[in-house]
Each structure stands twice: as C-alpha cells, then as structure tokens.
Amino acid sequence: AQTIHQWPVAEIKAVGSPLSLGCTIKGKSSPNLYWYWQATGGTLQQLFYSITVGQVESVVQLNLSASRPKDDQFILSTEKLLLSHSGFYLCAWMGGDAETLYFGSGTRLTVL
Amino acid sequence: GDQVEQSPSALSLHEGTGSALRCNFTTTMRAVQWFRKNSRGSLINLFYLASGTKENGRLKSAFDSKERYSTLHIRDAQLEDSGTYFCAANRGSALGRLHFGAGTQLIVIP
Known part of the structure; x- marks a missing residue:
C-alpha cells in the first residue's frame, strides 16, 4: 500500500526566514506529485506539480x-518567507488509472 | 475567474435525512473528484468520476460534463458525516491545474 508522509506537521516562522517542507511517497514508483496551499479562509490552490525526478512545473507564483x-521526494521551499505564505500546505500524489488524488496530512505554517 | 461554484456553503441536516451538494462549472471539465476534510485538515478522496454516477455506502455522486455540474448526495446522514466537503475538477490533463470549490460545511444534528 502507498503511504504519503509530510513534514513538519506545523511550523511557526519569522518573516524573512527560510522554509523547507518535505513530502515522501512510499509504495509507488514514479508518482505524479503535487503541492497545494490553502490560505486561512481561502480556496485550495495548486502550486506545483512534478511527473518525474528533476522536473517541476509551477502553477501559481x-x-x-x-x-x-528523488523519485519519492518532493520539497517546497523559499529563502525568504512572507506573511502571505501562512496557511496549510498539502502534498498529494496521483494514483492508478483513475487519476485520483491522495493527500498527505499537511503542514500548517504560521509566518509572524 | 472562478471555474467551480460549490453550493451550499453550509448545510445542516437532521440525523437520518439526506441532501445534495452541488458543483457547477463555468467550463467543460474532464473529471471531478469529491473530498472530505478530516480532523487535521487534510483531504480524503471520496469519489473520482469522469462521467456517470458512483455510489459508496450512503454517498452517491454524479457528474455531467456536458451540463457542467456534479453532485454529491448524502442519505441517512449520521453525526460522523459532519465536516467540510470539497469538489475539484480538471479541464484537461490531470497533470495540470485541479480547480477546487470553496467547500460545503455540513453539520448533522441529532
């Protein structure tokens, strides 16, 4: 069975500080991977997707x-956080023939 | 502009009753997925439909690409069904953008 693990669970960071969020998929080779973000009270937005190692497509700037x-790893980062980066970040992978999305448990980011 | 209009934004149901959530699309969508938000805020996949209907227990979903809508029916609602439900749809390849509705907050009342 496939498992998806996101880390950290939550972060409180200062404006201008760097950020790195991680996502690992186990049990699925060459998965399509996605990063989503939801601001408090906002709609879930797709940020990036990747179909293979070394290739990432940006959807929203x-x-x-x-x-x-790595094949099973997807990293989201920035060198300088903004207040507007606060929110809930979800990693997801696409499975099977049905193009169904499966989400990780998410990371709640608070930028102060 | 917004491509997915989800309604209602909030819904209260008495236990044992049922209702439907709906997503209207401003353009032709290739497929739709329905999710439920869990206690941590992550999304659990309920259905994926490229056409027609699917049923799972007390939940049933339908998708009409031509008429540009999808529905999620809940019957015999139970307290544990309370939560926020989202639809999401993609126009072209699923590798591209998946457009989410704003969500429906369902409260089931004893």
Missing part, C-alpha cells in the same frame, strides 16, 4: 519553489 530530488 507565490515566491516559492519546489524540487524533486
């Missing part, structure tokens, strides 16, 4: 970047 250093 939020002064964030993503990388896929």
Whole structure:
C-alpha cells in the first residue's frame, strides 16, 4: 500500500526566514506529485506539480519553489518567507488509472 | 475567474435525512473528484468520476460534463458525516491545474 508522509506537521516562522517542507511517497514508483496551499479562509490552490525526478512545473507564483530530488521526494521551499505564505500546505500524489488524488496530512505554517 | 461554484456553503441536516451538494462549472471539465476534510485538515478522496454516477455506502455522486455540474448526495446522514466537503475538477490533463470549490460545511444534528 502507498503511504504519503509530510513534514513538519506545523511550523511557526519569522518573516524573512527560510522554509523547507518535505513530502515522501512510499509504495509507488514514479508518482505524479503535487503541492497545494490553502490560505486561512481561502480556496485550495495548486502550486506545483512534478511527473518525474528533476522536473517541476509551477502553477501559481507565490515566491516559492519546489524540487524533486528523488523519485519519492518532493520539497517546497523559499529563502525568504512572507506573511502571505501562512496557511496549510498539502502534498498529494496521483494514483492508478483513475487519476485520483491522495493527500498527505499537511503542514500548517504560521509566518509572524 | 472562478471555474467551480460549490453550493451550499453550509448545510445542516437532521440525523437520518439526506441532501445534495452541488458543483457547477463555468467550463467543460474532464473529471471531478469529491473530498472530505478530516480532523487535521487534510483531504480524503471520496469519489473520482469522469462521467456517470458512483455510489459508496450512503454517498452517491454524479457528474455531467456536458451540463457542467456534479453532485454529491448524502442519505441517512449520521453525526460522523459532519465536516467540510470539497469538489475539484480538471479541464484537461490531470497533470495540470485541479480547480477546487470553496467547500460545503455540513453539520448533522441529532
């Protein structure tokens, strides 16, 4: 069975500080991977997707970047956090023939 | 502009009753998914539909690409059904953007 693990569970960071969020998928080779973000009271937005190692496509510009250093790993990062980066970040993978999305448990980020 | 309009934004149901959530799309969508938010805030997949209907227990979903809508029916609502439900749809390849509705907050009343 496939499992998806996100870390950390929550972060409180200062404006201008760096950020790195991680996501690991186990039990699925060459998964399509996604980063989503939801501001408090906002709608879930897709940020990035990746279909293979080393390839990442940006969907929404939020002064964030993503990388896929390994087949089973997807990293979301920035060198300088903004207040507007606060929210809930979800990693997801797409499974099977049905293109169903499966989400990780999420990271709640608070930027002060 | 917004491509997915989800309604109602909030819904109260008495235990044992049922209702439907609806998502209207401003453009033709290829497929729709329905999710429920769990206690941590993550999303649990309920249905994926490229057409037609699917049923799972007390939940049933339908998707009509031509008429640009999808529904999620809940019957015999139970207290544990309370939560926030989302629809999401994609126009082209699912590798591209998945457009989410704003969610429906369901409260089941004893």
